[in-house]
Amino acid sequence: EKPFVVVNCGAMPPALMESELFGYEGGAFTGASKGGKPGMLELASGGTLLLDEIGELSLPMQVKLLHVLDGQPFYRVGGTRAIAVDTRVIAATNKPLDKMVASGQFREDLFYRLRVLNVDMPPLRERKSDIPALVSHFLRILNEKYGTQVEMLSSAGLQRLQGYGWPGNIRELEFFVEKRQLY
DSSP states (O other): OOOEEEEETTTSOHHHHHHHHHEEOTTSSTTOOTTOEEOHHHHTTTSEEEEETGGGSOHHHHHHHHHHHTTOOBOOBTOOSOBOOOOEEEEEOSSOHHHHHHTTSSOHHHHHHHTTSOOOOOOGGGOGGGHHHHHHHHHHHHHHHHTOOOOOOOHHHHHHHHTSOOTTHHHHHHHHHHHHHHO
């Protein structure tokens, strides 16, 4: 029942990230809506903000995010009023942040601030026993989406899927299941 807001840091142009994350006041820049706009942090207040692909976040934005994670208020772009939020932050990435820290591409203090609870998700090729459950999940979603009633794969079909290396990981499996369902 609490907000769950997702920001894809890799898909957001760096020039827009600050206004999207922190919001902006009306007239703060050319094209800004007159009434301003709350940022994703505000929208997630009381709930959860998922920062997907956090390894793509620029160093200046990392500094600003760290400030908020340390409990400090922030300002909308062009704003003068301090805004405090109570937001749980989950960060996800497929990049080796520890190596990025060592090479200066990711702030060490932010790295440790985000590592309160670390969940390493091995690639699908290392957890092939998950494939039947994932296929079932994808079929449920796709049956709902397309109004179909495609059944689970045969055990021989599942064995073939489990024998494949899945270089595209779960997204490749999802696409495979959707493609199979459509034909």
